[in-house]
Amino acid sequence: MLRRFRFHPCGNYRDHYEKELTIFETDFGRLWMTIGLSVLFGLVPFLLGSYPLYIINMIGIAAIAALGLNILVGYTGLISLGHGAFFGVGAYAAAILATEWNFPILLALPAAGLITALVGIIFGLPSVRLKGLYLTIATLAGQFIIEYILLHWEGLTKGTMGIILPEAGIFGLSITGDRGYFFLIYLCLVLMTWLAVNLVRTKFGRAFIAIRDNDRAAEGMGIPVFRYKLLSFGISSFYAGLAGALFAYYMISITTEPFNLMLSVEYIAMIIIGGLGSITGTIFGAIFITGLNEALRWFTDWLINVGGITGVELTVAPLREFAFGLAIVLFILFEPKGLAELWRIIRSSFRLWPFSY
Amino acid sequence: MDFFIQLLVNGISIGFLYGLSAMGFVMIYKASSVLNFAHGELLAIGAFLFLALVTWAELPVAAAFILTLAGTFVFGFIVERLFLRPLIGEPLIEIIMLTVGLAAMFKGALLLIWGGNLYTYPDLLPEFLAWNWGVVQVPPVYVSAIFMGIVFLLLFGLFFKYSSQGIYMRSVADNQPAALSLGVHVRRVFALSWAIAALVAGISGIILGLINGINVHELSSIGLKVFPVVILGGLDSISGAIIGGIIIGLLETMTGGYLSPSLRDVIPYIALVAILLVRPYGLFGLVEIERV
Numbered sequence: 001m002l003r004r005f006r007f008h009p010c011g012n013y014r015d016h017y018e019k020e021l022t023i024f025e026t027d028f029g030r031l032w033m034t035i036g037l038s039v040l041f042g043l044v045p046f047l048l049g050s051y052p053l054y055i056i057n058m059i060g061i062a063a064i065a066a067l068g069l070n071i072l073v074g075y076t077g078l079i080s081l082g083h084g085a086f087f088g089v090g091a092y093a094a095a096i097l098a099t100e101w102n103f104p105i106l107l108a109l110p111a112a113g114l115i116t117a118l119v120g121i122i123f124g125l126p127s128v129r130l131k132g133l134y135l136t137i138a139t140l141a142g143q144f145i146i147e148y149i150l151l152h153w154e155g156l157t158k159g160t161m162g163i164i165l166p167e168a169g170i171f172g173l174s175i176t177g178d179r180g181y182f183f184l185i186y187l188c189l190v191l192m193t194w195l196a197v198n199l200v201r202t203k204f205g206r207a208f209i210a211i212r213d214n215d216r217a218a219e220g221m222g223i224p225v226f227r228y229k230l231l232s233f234g235i236s237s238f239y240a241g242l243a244g245a246l247f248a249y250y251m252i253s254i255t256t257e258p259f260n261l262m263l264s265v266e267y268i269a270m271i272i273i274g275g276l277g278s279i280t281g282t283i284f285g286a287i288f289i290t291g292l293n294e295a296l297r298w299f300t301d302w303l304i305n306v307g308g309i310t311g312v313e314l315t316v317a318p319l320r321e322f323a324f325g326l327a328i329v330l331f332i333l334f335e336p337k338g339l340a341e342l343w344r345i346i347r348s349s350f351r352l353w354p355f356s357y
Numbered sequence: 358m359d360f361f362i363q364l365l366v367n368g369i370s371i372g373f374l375y376g377l378s379a380m381g382f383v384m385i386y387k388a389s390s391v392l393n394f395a396h397g398e399l400l401a402i403g404a405f406l407f408l409a410l411v412t413w414a415e416l417p418v419a420a421a422f423i424l425t426l427a428g429t430f431v432f433g434f435i436v437e438r439l440f441l442r443p444l445i446g447e448p449l450i451e452i453i454m455l456t457v458g459l460a461a462m463f464k465g466a467l468l469l470i471w472g473g474n475l476y477t478y479p480d481l482l483p484e485f486l487a488w489n490w491g492v493v494q495v496p497p498v499y500v501s502a503i504f505m506g507i508v509f510l511l512l513f514g515l516f517f518k519y520s521s522q523g524i525y526m527r528s529v530a531d532n533q534p535a536a537l538s539l540g541v542h543v544r545r546v547f548a549l550s551w552a553i554a555a556l557v558a559g560i561s562g563i564i565l566g567l568i569n570g571i572n573v574h575e576l577s578s579i580g581l582k583v584f585p586v587v588i589l590g591g592l593d594s595i596s597g598a599i600i601g602g603i604i605i606g607l608l609e610t611m612t613g614g615y616l617s618p619s620l621r622d623v624i625p626y627i628a629l630v631a632i633l634l635v636r637p638y639g640l641f642g643l644v645e646i647e648r649v
Contacts, residue, residue, distance in 0.1 A: 077450060081394075081457070126634040133392055133453065137584050138633055141626035144581075148623040261581075265461050272454055318472075322465025328458025332451055333443055 021201050045182045053178035055294055060185040061243050063286035066270040067196050068239020074277035075200055076232040077212030082139035083267045085146035086237045088259025090116040090244025095163040095254055105168040109245045116241025117234040124233040129226050143261055150256040162255035165248055181250045197279050208232050269324045273331050274338050281340025296320050364614045370499030372606025373506035376599035378561040379586040380509055381554035383598050388526040388550035394456040397580015398463035401573050403429045403559025404566040408476055425559055433555025437548045467573045476571045498567045506599055513595045526550055585625035589632050591639030
């Protein structure tokens with residue numbers, strides 16, 4: 001039995017708080033989401049080749065990690081510069097659990113997330129209790145300390161050798177190749193997005209937002225600020241850890257190299273470009289940055305093939321760094337609400353289309 | 358024992374350099390309570406500007422030095438004007454993210470121009486600066502670092518205590534709206550603080566380059582080492598920056614000498630976490646920690 005479709009009313013007729021909290025104001029939103037998800041899971045993995053699927057998978061992993069960072073930065077107003085290292089902790093936790101303890105992937109993923117949350121809380125504990133930006137400094141320290149531990153605790157992490165993960169399987173079904181991981185990564189992404197969307201409209205999310213907007217007022221309203229800040233940091237680390245674990249399984253072998261400060265800056269770029277405090281924006285940001293990464297790689301390859309600049313040592317890393325920095329700076333100066341705001345403007349101009357009044 | 362004394366001397370001299378680098382950082386923090394994550398890149402820009410003037414333009418050292426100082430001063434001004442001024446009045450978190458973006462941008466640009474290679478300056482410092490006391494040998498670079506550290510410590514101390522601009526800076530840092538309503542030119546204060554910070558960073562960049570050679574990665578990582586130094590010394594204390602720098606420098610060289618060379622680069626950050634745990638306002642900072 002089909003419900004009657006709901007359209008936009010021509011005014012604000014909300015008379016309950018529940019109506020303020022709805023995710024889909026009209027049934028069109030649900031319809032588009034259903035269409036989007038069926039295209040994503042029904043068509044994308046079967047039509048695209050291996051390389052586009054690889055990029056899409058990397059976007060999915062980045063989006064999960066960036067969602068966590070946005071809960072921390074965008075909703076709670078705390079900055080973390082160690083997200084890349086926490087991502088690495090998740091990757092190593094999953095790798096160690098899978099090789100040393102033979103954890104199945106379904107158990108290793110959440111376990112890696114929990115371990116990372118724990119590590120995050122250890123670094124967060126001394127700084128979260130203080131007002132101001134001490135967490136930013138502590139996570140910066142965390143970034144370097146974790147990098148050091150990953151590289152030098154050779155009994156556990158095998159140092160520069162890296163770890164090779166066994167093949168993953170769920171219920172006897174082995175997950176291999178880009179398509180297999182596409183389903184795993186995007187099921188995780190949908191689940192984590194659903195969790196994040198619902199988290200920010202519960203008591204917890206409202207407490208986070210209250211702390212971001214005015215921590216003294218939040219304290220005055222009876223929100224235990226320290227506990228909620230720590231919770232937010234834990235949740236954010238959990239997301240990073242889960243994404244890192246997915247990354248480890250997908251890459252099959254991991255070394256400490258990718259989990260540096262640059263990765264943390266990359267995640268910050270994602271949420272700023274996407275939009276602070278916006279779940280859709282986070283996903284846009286992940287698409288933008290991962291796309292930019294690939295585009296820059298193509299661009300440098302093209303420059304090298306064209307020749308003419310041989311002899312100049314042109315690698316992609318500095319160009320990437322420059323482009324990310326520039327993107328962060330430009331978005332903060334000109335569109336601080338990010339791509340999510342652009343998307344909202346585009347949508348609302350089409351909402352009443354073709355009759356603008 | 359000789360080894361210990363040599364480490365002690367090295368630690369103190371490196372510490373003075375850290376302190377000198379941290380001073381520019383504290384300058385910006387004192388005036389606008391912005392944590393500047395691009396400080397290491399300011400160091401590198403000063404060092405590379407000097408390199409370009411000395412080796413490519415082949416200017417005499419004194420002229421190159423003065424031009425570098427002028428250049429970094431103007432550069433700080435431009436950075437403030439282009440990137441920081443539009444954000445006056447915006448939430449602090451956005452300004453700090455902006456400095457993270459600026460850091461990535463400057464570092465990328467420097468790497469695109471000079472690459473990740475190690476450059477060295479020609480021998481500039483006269484030999485008579487070297488100190489030799491029996492077993493203890495202090496190379497001229499370290500002597501000039503200590504000398505510069507003391508000079509700037511005095512200059513900044515006097516500047517903040519007695520000059521009107523220094524007092525304006527302190528007032529803006531303390532309470533921006535109140536300073537504004539009392540007629541302090543807040544924008545000029547910000548511009549000046551960035552310009553002076555860039556200038557001091559330029560000087561420390563040159564001295565760091567004289568010691569280790571100039572490398573973008575190296576210099577920008579020293580810019581991040583400023584954080585343990587200022588947290589230890591107290592975020593808003595100029596003399597704390599020097600003393601914090603000396604302690605961190607000693608900690609580094611002692612760890613490098615006695616424990617393990619690889620731990621050397623991480624020990625300041627371990628110290629940082631420990632300090633946050635017991636004394637977050639540092640040794641000399643204003644005790645103004647709010648637990649909210």
